[in-house]
Amino acid sequence: MTGTLLFQSLVLGVLLGGLYALLAAGLTLYFGVMRVVMIAHSAFLILAAYLAWFFHQQTGMDPMLSLVITVPLFFAVGVGMQRLLITRLRPATITMMSVLLTFAVALFIEGMIGFVWGGTQRRIQLPYSGDSVSFFGAQIAVVKLIAFGLAALSLAGLYLLLKHSRFGQALRATIQHREAAQLIGIHTNRVAGFGFGIGLATAAVGGTALSLDATIYPSLHWHWIGPLMAIIVVGGLGSIPGAAIAAMILGIGQSLLQVPLGTTWAQTIFYVALFATLMLRPQGFFGGRLAQRF
Amino acid sequence: MLNASDARPAPGTSGRAPDDRAVAAGRPWGRIVRVAALVVGVALVLAFPTMVPNAYILSAGIVVVSYACTATAWNFMGGFTGYVSLGHAAFFGLGAYGTGLLIRDVGLSSFVAWIVAGALVLLVTIPVGIAALRVRGASFVIVSIAFVLILLLVFQAWGSFTGGSDGLVVPRPFPDLLRPEHHQVFFYLFAALLAVMLVVWWAIDRSRFGTGLKAIREDEDKAQALGIPTRNYKLVAYVVSATFTGLAGGMYALWFGDLDPIFQFSIMLGSYMVLMALLGGVRHLFGPALGALIVGSGLEYFKLEFGDTQLHLVATALLLGLVVLFMPDGIIPAVRALLKRFGPEDSSIREVTAAELLERNRTASHDAPSRDTASTTAAATAPATPTTRQEDGR
C-alpha cells in the first residue's frame, strides 16, 4: 500500500462518511421523537434518488434541481406518516410494531419502484461525471465533492435548526423528556410529526446526492439500512451528534479497510462495531440517558 | 384449523389461557370438534402427495410446509416472548449451508450432516443470543437484521469455503429416486419436522417455562421482579427457535439442492416468517402454520400471476401493514371473537395482554388524555418506573 493510496482512501472515506452522517442523523431523529426504528428510511433514500434520476431523464436538467420538489414532498410525507400510521399503533407495542410497519413501507416502496421504473440498474450520466480535481495528490471526483457538499450543508442546517430555533428547542425537549415537554406547553404531537418530516427530508437530500455518482436499483436500500442502523446504535440511539460522529468514523474505517480487505469484508466493520457496542456499552458510545434502556 | 392444545383441561398450569379451557370444559362437544378437526387436518396433510395432479403442485406444497416449519420455529421466540426477530433467515441459511458444507467437506451422509448442522446452529446461537438479548426492543430488532446482513456478506465473500456467489450444490440424499418421488419423500419429511415442532411448542406452552416466557412477553420487568430468570429463559427460547429454523433450512438444502447466499440469507425470508406468524396468530399453536398456508400459497399465486413485475412485494407489504395496523393478534383470535359474538357470553376469566389492559384502563379513566399523550407517559417515564415499561418487551 502506498501513501497516495492511503490518502486517496482517507479522502473517499470522509466523503462517504458525510453522506452516512446526514442519513444517520435522520434515522436517529425518528427514534428520538417517536421511539421508532424507521426501516423505510433508506427506501425513501433510494426513492429520492430515483426521483432525481427520473427528473433528469424527463427534463434534461441537473438532478440537483429535483431537490426543490423532493424535499418539501418528503417532509409532507413524513408528517403524514407519523400522523396517519405511526400514531395508530398501540403505545405498548409501538417499538416492535413500528419496525414491522416501516418494514412494510420499505417493501412497498421497493415494489413500486420496480413496478414503475423496472428492476434494471440506473445511473445518471452527467457531462461532469468523469471529471475530478486534484487534492494533494488524491483525485476527487467532482460528483462526490458535490454530494459531500450537499450533505455537509444539510447537516449544518439541521444543527442550526436544532440549536438556535424555538422549534429546535421544542424538538430537543420532546426527545429528552416528552412528558415534561408537554407540561411546559409544547405540542409534542405536532413536534413529533415535524421531526418525522425533517428526518424524511434528510433522505431526500441524501438520495439526490447519491444519485449523482451511484448506480441505483430497487433493492439497493437493504445495503444502506444495515450500516445506518449500526451507526445509530454505536452513536447511541436518539443522539444526533453521536450518529454523526459514529458515521464519520465508520465511513472512514470502511474506506481504509477496503484497501487490504476488499469491498465485501470492509463492510463488516459496521456489524463488528455494532456487536462490540452491544457487548461493551449497550447504550452507545455517545448516547445519553435516553439510549440506556432501548 | 383450531387450537387443539387448548381443548384439554390442564390443572396445575394455572397461569395459562384459562378462557379456552373454561370454554372447553363447559362445552364438551367443543373438544370433540377440535379433535376431529385435528384428525381431518392430519389426514389431509398425509394424503396431499397422493391427491396432487402433478409434481409441480407437490413442490409448491413442499414450499408451503417449509414455510410453516420456519414460521412455527420463529414463533418459539416471537410468540412466547414477544421479541420480534426479523433476522431468522440467518439461522435458516446457516442450517442449509451447514448441511451442504458438512456433506461436501466432511463427507458425512446427508441426514447425519443435517443433525450436526442443527447442533452447530445451536452452538452459534448462544453467543449471538447473549449479545442480542443484552438489549430490548429496538436494538434487538436491529441486531437481528444485522446478523442476516453480516452472514450474507461473509458467505458471499468467503468464496473458497462457501462457494460464494456461485452457490453451493448439495448432493441428493436419494439419488435413485425420480423427481416426483423425491418430492413425495420430502413432503413427508417436512411434515414430520413440523409435527415435532408443534409438539414441542405445545409442551412448552403448558410448562412452567412457557408461563415464564409469556410473563416476559406481557411485562418483562414484573416477570423479573417475580423471580423469573428472564435472561436465561429468553436465551433458551431464542436457541430453541434458532435451532428449529436451522433444521428447516437444512431440510430445505437437502430437498432443493442449490444454495445461493442471496436467497438463503434474505431479509425477505425473515419477514415472511414474521408475517405468517402474525397473520395466523402468535399466541396459538397452529397460528404460524395457518399463516404459512395463506401467505405461502398467496406468494406462489402472486409470483405466477404477476411474475414479471414487483407486485408481489407490494402485496406482501400491504398485507403486512394491514396485519400490523388492524389485526396484530392474528386471524385465529379475530375469528374467535367473531364466533363468540354469536355464541353464548362466556363469563370466565379471560387472558388479557398488558397492552389491552393499558388501553382499557386508559379509556376507562375519565380524564384520559389522547392516546398519544399516554404513549408519551409510557415512553418518557420508562427508565425510571419499571411498571410502565411494557413497550420494551414487544
Add this chain to the structure above:
Amino acid sequence: MSPLHTPLHPRRRGVAAAACVAATALVLTACSDDGETGGGADDPIVVGISLPLTGDFSEPGKGVQRGYEAWAEFINEDGGLLGRQVELKILDDQSSADRVVQDYEALIAQDEVDLVFGPFSTRLVVPSARVAEEYGMLYVEPAGAANEVFEQGFENLFYAAPAVADDHYNYLAEQILAMPDGERPQTVAVASMDDPFAQGTAYGLRDKLAEGGLDVVVDEVYPPNTTDFSSIAAKIDDSGADMVIGGTQYQDAVNLIVALQQLDYQPQLAAFSTAPTNPEFADAIGDKTEGILSPTGYTETASWPSNVDFVKRYTELHGNPPGEDEANAYTTGQVVAAAVEAVGCAEQGECQQQLIDWLRENEVDTVVGPLTWDETGKPQGAHLIQQYVDGEIQIVLPKDAQEAELIHPKPKW
C-alpha cells in the same frame, strides 16, 4: 409476433391449481389435470422457457427473449417444425435460482411442454439443467458459458455458442504474448464480479498472460450487487498497471470505467466482457469508448448462410440488427430444430433421449457457424475479439475475420 405466443399470461392452469392449494387441500381433487397432451399432428409444439425478465440479469434476459421470439416467428413463417406450429411459453424467474427451478418444474410437469430451452446466466443454468435432466429433457442453453456448468456431469446439456468463458479471450492472449518486448504490457490489473461467467472470461485471459510472464498486480473480486467502485479503481490506479481486465456483466463495467476515469487512470489496453457489446454502453460512459476491447461469440456481418437470412429478417422486424444475446438465443432454437427435424419427433419421453443422442453425433450449422460438442456439452470453438475503433465496435482478431486493425496503445479516456 406470433398469435400463439403468450409470454405475459402464462399458465392459467397453474394459477388455478395454486389457488386451489391456497383455498384448502379439500378442493384439490377438483383441480385435477384435464389439460392438453401433446403429440397430435396439428397441435403446436410448445417450448417452455424461463428467463430473467426482472432482477439482476433482466437486460440480457430481455435480449434472449427477443432472440427466442424471432426464432419462433421465423420458423412459423417457414411452415413450422415437422409441419407443426411452434408456441413459446416464457416465464419470468426474477433472476432467482429458487424461482427458475419452480418454473421449469411447472413447465415440464404441469404444462407438459414438448421441449425446453435454457435461461440466461450460469447461475440459473445449473439448477434448471438439473430439473431438466431429472425429467429426461434435452436442454440446450444460450448462456451458461462458465466451466462449472460442464463439470456437473449433465448428460442432457448443450451450450449453443462457439466457446466457453475461459476461451473467450484466446485470440487476444495470443496477440499480446506475440508482441515484441518493448510494446508488450508488463503488468495487469484484474477486477471481476463474483459470477462464474464473468470470472471465467477474466481469469482465462489472466492465467494465460501470467503464464506468458506478465505480472498480475491487482486481482479483485466484488459481489454482484456492488455499486461503489471507487476503492477498487483507486487500487488499480495506484498499481499503475499497463493493462486492465474487467470480468464484468453490464452495469458494473460502466461503474468501474467511470470510477477509473475519475482517477484519470490511463491503461495501454482495457478489456471488459459483455458490457461493451451493449448498444447503450457508449452513452453510459460518456462516449469515451475508443480502444476498449471485448470478446464476442457473434458478429452480424458473419457470412454463414443462416446468419445472412437471420440478420435481414431480424432487422426488418426490429429496425436494428441482432446483438449477441439475441443471436445466442436464436442459435439455441436452430440447434434444437435441427435435432427435431433429423429425429422426427418433439415430445416428452423417449424422443428426448433420441434428440440428445443425435446432437452428440452431429454438427449443426448456425448463425455463429457450425457447432459440435464434446461429451460434457462444451462447444469446440473460439470467440472473436472486438474493439472500439473510430467510435464503432469492430472485429480486430483473428486476422482472417478482421474489420479493423487493433489499436495499441489505447487512446486516453
